Structure formats: C-alpha cells, structure tokens
Amino acid sequence: MKRILIADDHEIVRSGLRAIVETRSNWIVSGEATDGEQAVALALETRPDIMIVDYSMPIMNGLEVSRRLKALRVRTEVLILTMHESEELLTEAVLAGIRGFLFKSDARKHLISAVEALLDGRPYFTNVLLEKLLHDYRANKQNRADMLLTSREQSVVQLIAEGHTNRSIGAILKLSVKTVETHRASAMRKLRMSSTAELVRYAVRKKLVSP
Template sequence: MKRIVIADDHEVVRSGLRAIVEARSNWIVTGEATNGEQAVALTLETRPDIVIADYSMPIMNGLEVSRRLRALHLRTEVLILTMHESEELLTEAILAGVRGFLFKSDARKHLISAIEALLDGRPYFTSVLLEKLLHDYQINKQNKSDMLLTSREQSVVQLIAEGHTNRSISAILKLSVKTVETHRASAMRKLGMSSTAELVRYAIRKKLVAP
C-alpha cells in the first residue's frame, strides 16, 4: 500500500486530490495538512511515500517543506502543485530537491502519472514549464537586473508578509535569529527595498501570500 499526504490550505482542493488518489486501490491518504508546518509533522508521523504539497501554503511553502524533509534525510518524495506558470519557480523547486512539479489545472489529468513516476523513482515535471525553461536557457537572457531571491530568502519574505517576527521565523525554519536577519537583509538589498511594507507588497505581487 502506497502512502500519500496531501497539503493544501483549501479544503475543496484537498478533497479533490483525495478523490483522485483514493480511486487507486493500492494508494491511501494518510493525512491532510493545511500548512507546510503540518505537512512536515504529518510526514514525520506517517512516513508517506509521497507528499502532494501546494506551493503557496501559509507558514511554510511547498519548497520549504521539501527542503526540510531533505534535511531530515527522509525518503519521501514531494510533488509540488501550483497555479503559477513560472520557470523561476521551477528552477527554485529543483534546487530545493523537488522531483515532481505540476499545475493545479493539470492535476485531474496528470496527477496519477506524476505520482506513479515518483513512486518509480522518476522525476515528473509539467511539460509547459520545462519547454519555457529550456527556451530561456537557449536564448540566454541578457537582462539580469532583477536578481532572484533564493528559496530560503523567499520563505523568510513570505513569513514576514504573514506577520511573523524574526524570532517566530527562526523557530519555524529552525534557523538562528541572526541567520533570519541576514536572509531578510539580503532579500531587501536584492529587491532595493527599505521597509517591511515594501516586502509585504512584493510578497503579494509574487503571490507568496494572498492579498
């Protein structure tokens, strides 16, 4: 029996994913999480084969979940679901150890194939984003002025935008307060920002948090 955890902050999405997964007689959903922190806890408790994680979850996004599971040396694979068509996000996902990446709009059609691939030890990435990523590498974009935040910096920005203090963020991400302050300062420097309000607006614009 293959064990799967579903993590998404919308109940209707979790219900839909559960229905697709449990249509297979040898797959079982061992738990549902509404944020990334719960997803990690459920994974530690139930040791699933796969975690299906929404990218834009509260407290800890899907990429941070993958990073945390890698740090804990768990063999659980992470399948990221997202509504956002972004090759930058795909790149960050790969760097975070994610081996499965799927648009939510494609879930009904491709979720089974994605899970099967991960269970077989094969990666599964939505073809549209792979094509865009390849295209961008081929044309070798010259405009590098908008420096990307690292996925850890994005996690810190997301938590700041959700109203967490540096001390709270350090507890959530298992980092020292000094390291959180360093990531915060680095993100603000890269983005050319000088206030928390600007970071919040950036997080909303990049859909790291809901407006």
C-alpha cells in the same frame, strides 16, 4: 499499499486531490495538512511514500517543506503543485531535491501519472512548463537584470508578510535570529526595498501570501 499525504490550505483542492488519489485501489491518503508546518509534522508521523504539496502555503511553502524533510532524512518524494509558470521556482525546486512538479490546472489529467513516476523512482515535470522555461530562458538570457531571491530568502519574506517576528521566523525555520536578519537584509537589498510594507506588497504580488 502506497501512502499519499496531501498538503494544501484550501479544503476544496484537498478534496479534489483526494478523490483522484482514491481512484487507485492500492493508494491511500495517509493525511491532509493545511500549512507547511503541519505537513512536516504529518510526514514525520505517517511516513508517506509521496507528498503532494501546494507551493504557496502558510508558514512554510512547498520548497521549505521539502528542504526540512530532506534535513530530517525523511525518505518521501515530494510532488509540488503550483499555479505559477516560473523558471526561478522550478530551479529552486530542483535545488531543494524535488523531483516532481505539476500545474494545479493539470492535476485532473496528470496527477496519477506524476505520482506513478515518483513511485517508480522517475522524475516528473510537466512538458508545458519545461517548454515554457526553455523559451523564457532563451528570451531572457541576454538581458536579465533582476537579482533572484533564494528559496530561503523567499521563505523569510513570506513569514514576514504573514506577520511573524524575526524570532518566530527563526523558530519556524530552525535558524538563529541573526541568520534571519541576514536573509531579510539580503532580500531587501536584492529587491531594492527599505521597509516591511514594501516586502509585504512584494509577497502579495508574487502570491507568496494571500492579499
């Protein structure tokens, strides 16, 4: 029996994913998480074969969840679900050791195939996304002025926008306060911002948090 953990902060999405997973008699949903911190805790408790994780979750996004599990040596494959077509997000996902990436809009048709691929030790990235990323890369290669935030900087910005202090961010991400401050300053420098309010607006615009 293969164990599948579902992590999404929307109950209706979790219910839909559970319904798809449970169409397979040899798969079982081992737990449901509503934020990144709970997802990591449940993964440590239930040791699922696959985690289906929404990218945009409270406390820790899907990439940070994968990074944490990798650091803890949890041998669980992560399938990231996202609503956003983003070259940067896919690049950061690969760097975080994620081998599965699927649009939420494709989940009904392709979730089973994606999970099967990961269970067989094969990566799964939706073709539509890969084609778009190739097109965008060619179009933007010659004129790309914006500096990109790392996944850790995005996690810090997300938590700032959720109202966490540097100390609580450090506790959540297992970083020192000084390191959090460094990531915060780096993000603000790259984004050319000078206030927390600007970071919050950026996080809402990039859908790191809900408005």
